[in-house]
Every structure is written in C-alpha cells, then in structure tokens.
Amino acid sequence: MRCGGNRRRNSLFINSGGEEVDDGKNHYHNDTSLSSFNLSPSEDWAYSYAGDYLWAKVNASTLVRNLTCEITNSKANIDNNFRLAPVSLTYYGLCLRKGKYIVTLHFAKALYSKSEDYSTSGKRVFDIYIQGMIVKKDVNIKEIPGKEHEERRLQFKVKINDGSLEIKFFWAGKGSLYNPPGLNGPLISAVSITRVGCILFLLLLLAFMWRMGWIGDRELRETTVKIGERTFTLKQIIDATKKFSPKMELGSGRSGIVYRAQILQDLVNM
Template sequence: NALLTYFNVGNGRCKLLAQLWWTTIIADGIQFEAENRTLGPAKFNVTSTQKWAVSNAGLFADRQNQQFVENNGGQVRSTNTPELYETSRLSPGSLRYYGLGLENGPYTVRLFFAETGFPERTSGSWRSLARRVFDVYIQGARRLRDFDISKEAGGVQRAISRNFTTNVTENHLEIHLFWAGKGTSGTPEDGYYGPSISAISVVPNFIPTVSGIPPSNPKEKNHTALIAGVTVPVVALALILIFAIIYVKRKKEDDDEEVLLGISPRPNTFTYSELKAATEDFSPSNKLGEGGFGPVYKGTLSDGRVVAVKQLSVASNQGKDQFVAEIATISAVQHRNLVKLLGCCIGGNRRLLVYEYLVNKSLDQALWGKEDLHLDWPTRFNICLSTARGLAYLHEESMPRIVHRDVKASNILLDAELCPKISDFGLAKLYDDKKTHITTRAAGTIGYLAPEYAMRGHLTEKVDVFGFGVLALEIISGRPNSYNSVENDRIYLLEWVIQTDISLLQYYLFKYLLNS
C-alpha cells in the first residue's frame, strides 16, 4: 500500500508513481514506491520522499475489522504486471491522493484497479450480486461516475486501468475517490463498501525543466515539511469551523427545546412549514382575530383537521413568558369547558400554539359582532353556568390550582353547540390553595380586575370570580364592558351599573334567571 515517487526515464521525462504495496517493486521497468503507513478513520500521511500525500475520511459502519487494505489471495488476470494488484487500498468514504511539488503543465493520470474482494458474478450465489460503486475526481472535476470495477473489467480478479489528462496549475495534483452511498454494503461481510485502488501513475505531457530526482537540499525538505505543516492546521481549522457552526446551530435548537423542558405532559410539536401551509401562509382571509400577544388564524392540517393557530410575538420577554405559561397551564388541565391545546411550534423567533377550532369563535363576537347567532336566554344562562364550571375546575379540582386572571368575553370560545370553552391562559397563575393569597404584579384587562388585585396585587381565585361577575353582566345586559372609543371618556360596565337604578338592574337579572 504505497504512495508515489519520482522516477527518471530515458527521455528525461519525470514520472510520479504510486503503488499500493508494502514494499517497493519494479513493473514494466518502472519503480513503484510502497505506501506502508497505516490509515485510519481520519488520517493524513506524507510519503518518505515527501512527494505524495494521502488522506482518508470515514469509518466502516457495522464492520468490526476496520481494515483499510485488501490483500488479494488469487492471481489477477488481464495484465502483465499482476504484482501491482496484490494489495489494494480501501476507504469507507473519501480517499484522496496529493501529488506535491509538481511543475505546472498537462499530465496523464493513470489509475489501476482490480476487484479482488468479491466472488465471481457467474458463481450463482447471491454474494455474486455484490457491487462496488464510487466516483473519481481529478483536480476537483468528476471524471468517473458510478464506477464499478468488476463491471468495467468484465469480472473479478481482472485488471483494468483508466487514463485521464489533467492540468496542474498550482504545483499540486489531487485525485479523489469518493463513495456516494451506492452499491452493496453487506457482502462478503457487513460494512464492506467504498472505493478501492491498486496503483497510480502520473506522467507529464511535456519536457520538464527541472530534474525529477528528489533534491537532497535540507531546505527542500523544510519546504515540503512546511507544505504538510500548513496543510494539516488548515484542515484542522476548517474542521473546527464546521464543528463550531454545527454547535451553534445545535445550541440554538437546544435552547428552543429547553423552553418545553419541565412541561408535563410534553405537548405535541408542529413544524413551522406545516402551520404555514395549513394557514395558507397566514393569509389575512384566514385570520380569526387579534389577541394581546398576536393574531389567531384558521388552518387545515394535512390530515384534514381544522385548527386555530395562535401566532405569538416574542419581541419582548412578556411574549415569551406568555407562550411558556400558556403551554404549561393548558397542558396540565383537561375539562370540557376549557379549550384543548393540540400542540405548539417553536423555532427561533417563531412561537405558535395550535388549538382545536371552535366554529362559533369568541363570545364577544357572538354578542356584539357581525356573527349571525341568536343567543336566547337559556343559551346565555348555559354559557354562564358552563363558564362557572370551568373556573371551578381550575380553582378547586385541577392540580395544580390555577387562577386564569383574564376572564372576559373575548377569551370565551363557543363550539358548534354554543358550549363555552375558556381560552387564552397566557396570564394564568399557579397558586397554593393552602395560602390565603399571593402577591404579584397585576395583569389582566382593565374593567375586569378586582379592586384588591388591581391596587395591591392581592391574588386569590376571587380575582376570576370578579371577572366572571363582569362577564355575567355583559351576557345578561347585552352591553360590552366598555364603550366609547376615546380612552379618557370610556365608561365601564360597573360604572354604568352604579349610575343606573340598581333595582331596575336587579329586576332584569331576576327576570332573566327565572325565564331560564
């Protein structure tokens, strides 16, 4: 298994020869130098003459014996120099030979092959179907594609060579044998595949202006050592850069995945391309509404399911926190009056939640929007009762206990039977029912906030009860919590109640309840 050497012939031409052999031999009057250094999964060697170098990359998968040399046990036919083919260099993936210090100009490259690792194709055994297929590149240009040694030679144990003309422009030559994953890989043993070559010769197609005899000047040796010394660090630096890029990409993916860690049960995940296709690239025609942290779109998944896709803006930490809180909360609870989370999508700045689609949209649209829905009094009563059941589940039955903190009409969704489902858990807060209260920064919607919570951050489940009371007044009175588009002139429902005859409001309330 040899690398290559310069050899002077009678006409003064200089041949660069390599023979994949353990000892130096002479064939047809040409001396082939042995390549006698061990190659491994990632190895780079320079010959003793410092005129050739070889590198290998790859590991034989599923193969216990990581042997990179094939020793021929038989006689190779169709050649006058069978000794050239007694051994062959093997590689599981990428095998490169470099001719160093060449004079620029045109050269003829001759590659010597013989398939010695497979049985004859005429044997009738299934092993005879084995194929070794690889590509050959010279100076970066592909010269052989899907090259099958035994097929081209007409059988195994037959010699074959291929000649190519190429140009050397920067004083070096590269011959690259590359396995592209084609051919067989399980015969005569598992992990047997990849390129194979027996010998190489390179002959200039011109009269060299310098002698082909290797100089004995120590400076020349230092120059060659410098080439190898520079090449190895450059390759190492390139590998470091590649691994750094992969690491940064993996780190980003891990950071995205870290958002979902600790959430049990872990939610189903969708790809961004899936949701983009489902919503027709988030078409405005599919937009269902706009929440405090982003729009909601109607979408149809590839399996036919119709979903609601909530697109969260994460330009601020509040958006990211809201995303995590919503996943963690809704994943931990299940109730017929709570909206069902189907999954999520996280990647970079994209954060999306996928919910079941409720055909009648939100309660505020049903009450005051353009939706053609008739909410009679029994229906309104059922909406109030079912919403109360959902809140009671969050406060008393779920583990852990949850305060929604944003109970309002736009966060109550209606299914096809007008059954309400509480949604939008982005502001939800977990609490310990053994404590009388917790103190936190107030969050929610003005007009629905309990006074003790809005002023002191005093949080209990009664914050949701207060919001539900305002919601019940909206449902019964048919009036939104606030009206008048000018912020300073807004009148909230509770303020309107105070300004209205209380007895009249009580009369309407009892009348509605009795009719229900």
C-alpha cells in the same frame, strides 16, 4: 499541500496498499501506512482517508489488503494489493512540473476472479474527482472493461499549473451495505501519473537513435512506447510513419513534428 523539497518531477507512481516495487518500467512507492493521513518520506506525495463503515467494525489493518491471484507470476506487480477507505480516499501528488499529464488508476485483477467471494457477493460504487472536479460518477469497478485475471484501468488527462495534483475517491452511499460487511467505499490498487511531454521526448529520442543506426532490428521489435492506452513497438511506429516521411507530417509544435501513423487500420497522431 505544498512540495516539501526543491526537486520537481515528471511522473509519480504509487503502489496503493503494497510495498515498494519496480515492475520493470516504473518504480512504485510503498503505500502500506495504516494512519488516516500519511506524507511520504520523500515528501512528494501523500494520502488521507475519512469515514467509518456503517454496519461493521473494521480494523485499520483491513484497509490495506493483498489478494493471492490464481495466476502465478514471479515478477513483482501491482495487481494483487489495494487500499480501501470507508467514505473517501484522497491522494496528493506534489512537486510535479507544470504541464499536461495522464492519470492512470489501476484496480486489482484478483478482484474479478469468479472464485473470489469478496468481489462477487456485492457491489462497490464510488465517484472519482480530479483537481476538485468530478471526472467519473458511479464507478463500479466490476463493470470496467477487461478480462478475468487482468488488471483494469481508468485513464484521465489533466493539466497541472501549480505543481500539485489531487485525486479523490468518494463513496456517495450507493452500492452494497450489508453483504459482505464493509463493502461500501472506494478501492484502488495503484496510481500512475505521467507527464505527456515525457512520452513525446522518449519517442523523439528513440527515433533519433534509429536514424543514427544505434538501434538494431532486435531492439526495434522489442522496444515499446505507450501512447494513450495502447502500446506499440518502435518498428511499428517507424513503419506506420513510413520511416518518418515528410509526406506523413501533420505539422509541428513545441515538442517536435507531429506525424500521422496508420497501424492496423487505425490512424494515430504521434
């Protein structure tokens, strides 16, 4: 598939099985179509699914689900909905700029509630492919590390050269088949695709604003930057790099200077 427009982007966020939503940090596209193939109105992403459930008659409307979480949250979120597929589910990211990206796969937190029979009475296992290569085999989403009522994630690094990205979830026949009906097949709550360079640019911009005195103490403690799977405040980064001291420099590249930072006894390069 090719990009339907001339505009190239550095990120893509899809709310699988849910409405268009803004979580305060990112804007997620609506993904509630019931057809086996759908190209977004913006023509910069699409999905397709294939297969049939072996032992149950399942209407297409059941492939898009929303669960009511036991923890009330007034803010819009991507944690309570998901998209199912009988055998395979593929997302296509289009119009992406050339570069390195982080792909984050989100799984609905309501699935892990002990009172949710849908999740506790069976086992869902599937494989994950990115750009045609298997990156995770025999994924059981209940075994992904995380606490009850918390969203669970898997992250992968990928390089995009031709502007497109393919993420495929495939059920290879493992897991539960009978109880409850239709438990087999992949499941996903949201897909986030973020260019690595954007994170570095944001960090450099914030550092520049701090040096110019445009950011006060309150902003230092409240402004956060996500690096990999961890989130740090700007104050933590400044302190950990000793105010971006030359002594903490490891080298420089196309994106700028790389610093060594020590945060809570962990060494982080940024």
